[in-house]
Amino acid sequence: MMIWKDILQAMPESVSQHATLNEALKTLNASAQKIIFVTAEEAVIGYLDSESLLRQIERHGLDAQIRYNTDILKVPCDNRVEFYHNVSIVLGVDSGGGQVGFTTFEEARNRITQLQLHQKNQIFHSSGIGLITTDSQFRITFINERAETILGLTRNFLLHRNYKKLLALDVLEEVLQGRQLVNVTSSLNFKQMIGNFSPLQESGNIQGIVHIFYLRQQLEQEIQELELVRNLNDDIKAIYSSSNEEILVMNGHGRIMRLAGTYLQEFWMYEHPDMLIGKHLGELQKEGFFRQNILDICKGQRGKHVFIQENTRGRKVWSVATPVFRGELLEKIVIISRDITEINQLKEELETVKKKSDRYKQELDKILHKTQHEKKLIYRSKVMENLENLIKQIARVDSTVLLYGQSGVGKEVFAQTIHAYSPRSQQPLVRVNCGAIPENLIESEFFGYEKGAFTGADRNGKPGLFELADKGSIFLDEITEMPLNLQVKLLRVLQEREVTRIGGVKSRKIDVRVIAATNREIKKMVEENKFREDLYYRLNVIPIHIPALRDRVEDIISLSIAFMQQYNAAYQREKTLTREALDVLESYHWPGNVRELQNVLERLIVTTQEDGIKGEDVMAILYGETREKKIKPIISSIVPLKEAVDEVEGQLIRFALQKYGTAAKAAEILGVSQATMSRKIKQLLP
Ligand SMILES: Nc1ncnc2c1ncn2[C@@H]1O[C@H](COP(=O)(O)OP(=O)(O)OP(=O)(O)O)[C@@H](O)[C@H]1O
Numbered sequence: 001m002m003i004w005k006d007i008l009q010a011m012p013e014s015v016s017q018h019a020t021l022n023e024a025l026k027t028l029n030a031s032a033q034k035i036i037f038v039t040a041e042e043a044v045i046g047y048l049d050s051e052s053l054l055r056q057i058e059r060h061g062l063d064a065q066i067r068y069n070t071d072i073l074k075v076p077c078d079n080r081v082e083f084y085h086n087v088s089i090v091l092g093v094d095s096g097g098g099q100v101g102f103t104t105f106e107e108a109r110n111r112i113t114q115l116q117l118h119q120k121n122q123i124f125h126s127s128g129i130g131l132i133t134t135d136s137q138f139r140i141t142f143i144n145e146r147a148e149t150i151l152g153l154t155r156n157f158l159l160h161r162n163y164k165k166l167l168a169l170d171v172l173e174e175v176l177q178g179r180q181l182v183n184v185t186s187s188l189n190f191k192q193m194i195g196n197f198s199p200l201q202e203s204g205n206i207q208g209i210v211h212i213f214y215l216r217q218q219l220e221q222e223i224q225e226l227e228l229v230r231n232l233n234d235d236i237k238a239i240y241s242s243s244n245e246e247i248l249v250m251n252g253h254g255r256i257m258r259l260a261g262t263y264l265q266e267f268w269m270y271e272h273p274d275m276l277i278g279k280h281l282g283e284l285q286k287e288g289f290f291r292q293n294i295l296d297i298c299k300g301q302r303g304k305h306v307f308i309q310e311n312t313r314g315r316k317v318w319s320v321a322t323p324v325f326r327g328e329l330l331e332k333i334v335i336i337s338r339d340i341t342e343i344n345q346l347k348e349e350l351e352t353v354k355k356k357s358d359r360y361k362q363e364l365d366k367i368l369h370k371t372q373h374e375k376k377l378i379y380r381s382k383v384m385e386n387l388e389n390l391i392k393q394i395a396r397v398d399s400t401v402l403l404y405g406q407s408g409v410g411k412e413v414f415a416q417t418i419h420a421y422s423p424r425s426q427q428p429l430v431r432v433n434c435g436a437i438p439e440n441l442i443e444s445e446f447f448g449y450e451k452g453a454f455t456g457a458d459r460n461g462k463p464g465l466f467e468l469a470d471k472g473s474i475f476l477d478e479i480t481e482m483p484l485n486l487q488v489k490l491l492r493v494l495q496e497r498e499v500t501r502i503g504g505v506k507s508r509k510i511d512v513r514v515i516a517a518t519n520r521e522i523k524k525m526v527e528e529n530k531f532r533e534d535l536y537y538r539l540n541v542i543p544i545h546i547p548a549l550r551d552r553v554e555d556i557i558s559l560s561i562a563f564m565q566q567y568n569a570a571y572q573r574e575k576t577l578t579r580e581a582l583d584v585l586e587s588y589h590w591p592g593n594v595r596e597l598q599n600v601l602e603r604l605i606v607t608t609q610e611d612g613i614k615g616e617d618v619m620a621i622l623y624g625e626t627r628e629k630k631i632k633p634i635i636s637s638i639v640p641l642k643e644a645v646d647e648v649e650g651q652l653i654r655f656a657l658q659k660y661g662t663a664a665k666a667a668e669i670l671g672v673s674q675a676t677m678s679r680k681i682k683q684l685l686p
């Protein structure tokens with residue numbers, strides 16, 4: 001924009017309105033300007049130029065009074081330059097009304113054209129466009145600075161030269177006919193240009209040509225850069241569209257600008273993604289999307305925001321919104337979303353599958369249990385035969401059984417056998433080791449809990465062991481290990497035959513057969529107040545004492561052979577027990593009862609070298625290298641005393657010889673003379 005001040009000239013000399021033509025002429029001659037002002041009381045009221053002054057002098061002579069022109073306009077000098085009709089002179093005044101300068105309109109026009117030309121040239125220059133004009137003879141009339149730089153030639157060199165010849169382009173003739181040539185490649189001074197030739201018209205006639213051009217190399221470079229950006233853009237688009245996620249870009253006001261990646265059609269329910277573009281967050285919120293106000297959240301806090309959206313049809317989407325700030329201003333929000341409805345469904349399905357597999361596992365356990373139940377009691381002794389008969393009988397009724405016996409005598413096998421013989425055999429037998437459950441969990445394990453009963457509890461609540469054993473049997477192993485306070489609760493369950501879950505109000509009826517077991521002297525514990533008497537009587541309805549293995553020696557061989565067969569099958573061996581080995585097994589006192597026997601047999605099958613298991617093999621396992629204890633001879637049938645004594649004597653001598661190697665040492669240990677020893681050894685030899 002141009003203002004008057006930029007083009008005003010200094011104020012000219014002035015004469016009074018009453019001056020003569022002579023006075024005016026003198027003033028004009030003394031002045032540097034071509035006009036003088038006419039004033040009345042210091043204020044400009046008109047002007048006189050040399051032409052009009054000379055005309056007046058010619059007509060009226062020097063002494064006549066001046067006549068002056070009044071087409072003067074006063075303008076504030078800071079105003080924009082404008083042109084008016086019927087005005088030849090502009091007088092610029094400042095804000096106080098003081099005269100700053102003047103200009104004729106004609107000069108003003110020239111100045112403006114000049115300034116505009118200068119500006120245009122600058123634009124051409126900075127835009128990197130070269131500009132050359134010629135006259136109708138193709139003589140160069142104008143060259144901008146950019147053209148000089150592009151061509152590497154100076155203005156002085158180029159001006160007035162024939163451009164058509166320099167470029168060797170005959171087609172330029174056609175431009176003079178009015179044709180425009182577009183995207184023409186031309187060269188000068190080894191520089192390649194690309195540009196347009198147009199006719200230069202002035203008042204309807206073609207006066208010459210204008211050539212507007214770029215340096216070709218530069219243009220190509222720019223095109224290449226453009227191509228690069230386009231490729232990059234294509235790549236990014238390809239990446240977006242191969243993504244499984246939806247990428248949504250919102251402007252800082254919450255309007256959706258762009259959408260890429262996978263369009264979540266089932267979530268938005270709009271047929272085409274374009275239908276989302278331009279929508280405002282507010283609208284979408286009204287339609288039920290975006291429960292939270294993302295815009296406010298993103299404005300308030302930088303960094304990522306994660307949230308889950310759900311549409312009216314229950315379709316769920318997991319989103320991460322990232323606000324992009326420019327300075328303090330929220331410029332846009334990028335939201336990346338993924339449909340998680342399927343994942344949720346999968347989760348649910350997984351849960352049902354898990355429940356199912358839990359059920360299968362229970363079934364499997366049941367089957368396993370059953371095969372274990374079917375594992376028959378092995379015995380040969382009369383005591384055991386009687387016990388099995390007793391079991392068969394009591395199995396038919398629901399009376400509570402209390403099994404007594406040392407560790408490893410087979411209390412669990414008995415419990416399983418009772419259950420197997422009972423009408424409940426198709427229902428679960430739940431085994432609880434009262435000593436193995438942590439004290440703080442016993443109650444919830446036994447009675448179960450309702451949902452939310454305590455922190456850390458399963459969300460859906462859990463049935464207790466009694467509920468699980470409903471219609472079946474429950475085996476309370478190591479019953480004496482149950483804490484006293486729980487003994488009360490157990491007593492109540494046994495009396496009332498119903499349980500209430502922890503945190504629950506409703507009690508559930510249960511139909512369960514109770515079998516308890518202990519290897520401790522429970523009666524003594526009652527006397528010492530370590531076990532509740534009332535519970536003891538509740539449990540001790542049918543007491544069954546299982547004798548220790550050493551009190552039923554007849555069972556040892558049966559059990560040994562049964563276990564041998566079992567482990568031979570398990571380890572694919574074909575071992576047999578020699579008579580000698582069986583003798584050693586029979587003679588041992590078995591503090592660990594059947595379990596110990598079972599373990600010894602497993603070791604024998606696995607560790608012995610030869611197929612026939614010898615007495616020594618058994619002894620090595622039972623007594624090891626240091627046998628301090630005296631063996632107790634076991635008498636299982638009546639033999640003549642002499643024979644029995646000989647047998648014992650023989651065994652003793654063999655042990656001693658085996659262990660100490662020499663007859664002398666064996667004699668010393670056995671407390672006999674060396675002579676006696678050697679005599680006895682001789683007798684032993686076949
Ligand atoms: N009469 C039997 N016939 C076959 N196997 C038996 C017999 N008695 C015990 N067993 C076996 O001996 C092992 C120990 O038996 P069980 O676990 O029943 O003893 P327990 O009295 O419960 O011992 P604890 O008091 O240590 O729990 C088990 O492997 C069991 O199968």
Ligand SMILES: [Mg+2]
Nearest residue numbers: 408411412477
């Ligand atoms: Mg047991």
